[in-house]
Amino acid sequence: MxxxxxxxxxxxxxxxxxxxxxxxxxxxxxxxxxxxxxxxxxxxxxxxxxxxxxxxxxxxxxxxxxxxxxxxxxxxxDLHLALWDCEDRNRKRGRITGMVDRGSQCTREKCKRFVFVPIEVRQKSSDSWEAIEHDSAMSPIGYCEQVIGQDMANVHNVTAGIMMCKHLVKRCKAMGGAE
CATH class of the missing domain: 1.10.287 (Helix Hairpins)
Structure with a gap:
């Protein structure tokens, strides 16, 4: 109700x-x-x-x-973040006005699509330009599995390449202070 x-x-x-x-x-x-x-x-x-x-x-x-x-x-x-973005757009348009208590739900930071930069989940220290340069030489599948932590079974190499590029851009933006 x-x-x-x-x-x-x-x-x-x-x-x-x-x-x-x-x-x-x-x-x-x-x-x-x-x-x-x-x-x-x-x-x-x-x-x-x-x-x-x-x-x-x-x-x-x-x-x-x-x-x-x-x-x-x-x-x-993981569509959580994309659906929240959709909700935000619809709130701005006045289509959704009530508030949602998301205390028990996944937060943006816990969403699989969310990338926390400069420190990655498995990284012990902050990101660096050297680490980004090193990681960019990896194969797309290897990068997604090792750096992002994504299971890449049955994922096409082109899709992995797109995911890798997007992730590297986010890391670079964070290092440059743009994100």
Missing amino acids: FDDTYQNTVELGSVAVFDNVECGKAQAMKVLEEAAEVFGAWQKLDKDTFSDSTDLIAELCDVIQACCNMAAAVGCD
Whole structure:
């Protein structure tokens, strides 16, 4: 139930993704296809009672599945931070006005996507230009596994390269005082 203190939320939990996902046209089209099926289920829904929303909920879950498959295909296995960014954008637009108590939830700093620079999880000391230079010579898969701590099983080398570049840029920005 909604009150003035807390914002309504929908809990998702972890979503298992399909094996061998790829960031291609077919996967992008799957998101659209599933969204169209949501509309079809909504059209069949009794708008007066919403008594049997089973088909609609099932189709919504298919959309979530397709979106998570696409996220996994680009190397993202934690959408917490991205969803909070989305929430922030919608708050600025006035679409969300209530507050959420996130005391028991993952914080931005604990989010898998969050990169704490200048000190990495496994690093004993602050980052340095020498460490960045050394790490940049690693293979993308090796860098992601050793520096980021990401399990790279079944991840394409191009995706690992993108993840490595983004992480190195964050480290460089932090060293330069830009982040």
